[in-house]
Amino acid sequence: MNREFLTWYVGEQIYGLELHRCKEVEKNLRLTPVPNAKTYIAGIVNLRGDVVTVIDLRQLLRKQTIERPERLQIIRLKSTGTQVAVIAEKIDDILSIADESLEPAGAHMEEQEGYYIQYVAITKKGPILILNSERLLAGRN
Template sequence: MSLATAKPSAADPTQYATFYVGEQLLGVDIRMVQEINRQLDITPVPGASRHVRGVINLRGEVATVIDLRSVLGLPPGETTRDTRNLIVHSQGEAIGLLVDRISDILTIGADQVSPPPSNVDGVDGRFFRGVHTLEKDICVLLDVEQVLAD
């Protein structure tokens, strides 16, 4: 069996793209991430949900940009030179998650993930798959489908 066709088992570690929203370190399964970009020229969409910041043109494809701070119930943040769109794929669509700054790629084994608490820093735990403890921080693993379902 080639590596390309090998199916990951539950014991295989997973890589997570990590980023900050406020002071909270979050991670998403890297297999969901299409790209990270700086495009912040976002066109507002009248009548859209309050969580939708707008849309961007991603090389001819329209991608909806979700304000992750808004979804998580955090106060609005300033757009800075570190602000990025984390482009993920969900149900065949490219979705931009607006994040405050990008961090690292973490490789985490299933045995290194604790169940998510009912909330983290006041954020509803239903948005989280689990928590991974680092030396000086915790990384909360985001359930992208739940975030987008809200």
């Protein structure tokens, strides 16, 4: 069976989320910083009356950080509770990936990375790190 994934870049790495877990992509947004927030919280944004917390994957996964542009694009996750989005530096594509091509996140990943990454898919574009949307929504200390 194949699943569809929305994919995007953070730096040189491609990330993905199952398409049915994505609510929308918003571009050209300006974030409002949140004082004393966790380091991976880039800020909040108001989207049609919903206050959405925006996560910076570079910070969350403890990767090299860069200065964020003033305006960003985000991918908002579907949720009945907490409203969460992730920063997407460059939207890539919607890919159909066979279940047998999805490998569990490996032991070679750091603990923080392994917690949020559910699968690794090897594709023609290279490895795609598939995020665990439930864990993104739940957060972690």
